Amino acid sequence: MRAPIGHFDTATPAPECLDELIRPVADAVRRWHGSLPAERIVYVDTEPEWADTATFVEHYGRELLEQSANCVVVAAKRAGETRLAACLVLSTTRVDVNGVVRRRLGARKASFAAADLATGETGMEYGGITPIGLPEDWPVLVDAAVVDLPYVLVGSGRRRGKLLVPGKAFAELPGAVVLEGLGVA
Template identity: 65%
Template sequence: MRPPLGTFDNAAPAAERLDLLTPPVAEAVAGGWGGFAADRIVYVDTDPAIADTAVFVEHHGPGLLDRPANCVVVAGKRGGEVTLAACVVLSRTPVDVNGAARRHLGARKASFAPMDTAVDETGMEYGGITPIGLPAAWPLLLDPAVADEEWVLIGSGRRRGKLIVPGKALAALPGAVLVEGLGI
């Protein structure tokens, strides 16, 4: 299969590679969502040693420079209550954790969630966390630029492998909200 973007040696419909995804991601991919069928999602096998965006783009070509998106877990705190959420921005922009994310969550303080918390709560590997298959109660904050991309390259739930997904499919995920200014 030829993926819709990038130069990858090993690509297949994600529905055929569920065994390579973490359980919450595999379940979400298999079920589809928001009118997006699983066959629209592509799995590409990648080397976990080059999972970090800059190295990944250097290895797989500059045509990917604007296509990767990062999914980070943030913790918003107000009083003694902590709200976990995921934020998705294009990789060329950082997440405005203390501005747009904090305000949207109604928190007094927001920060990146500790690695152990992010991994334990998502059931995914650190460095491969994806918005697909997140806990249903979590807010999923998306920068509108992500939804505007025809295709977006995101994590697969593991450091090995990536998913190529229509940007509009990410905006259709449960709990997804477009947040202006999330990516700065």
């Protein structure tokens, strides 16, 4: 199979390579029920040392910068309680944590979750967190610009490998809310 975006040596429909995915992501692919078939989610094997966006696009195609999204975990606090959420924005933007995220989650304060908290709660590797396979009770805030893309490159749950996912599939994830202006320049 040829990857729908980028220049990768191998591209495989995710349901055909569940052994390459970490448990939460593999489980989510197994029980996929979106309007698009799970076979449209494509796994591409990549080098872990090239996982960060700037290095990644140098090796796999500069056009991927405009077709990549970052998934970050946010901790929202109110009245002594902390609630975790995921935010998915294009790689060319940053998450509006103190504006859109804080208001959407009804928090007094919101910030990026500590790496050990994010990895511990998701079961994923830092630098590879993906919105596919997150705890189902988490809000998944998705920037509208991500949903508009035919395919989006995101993490696979670990630093080795990436997923190529049709943008509109993110709107169908458990807990997903599509928001305008979540990603800002």
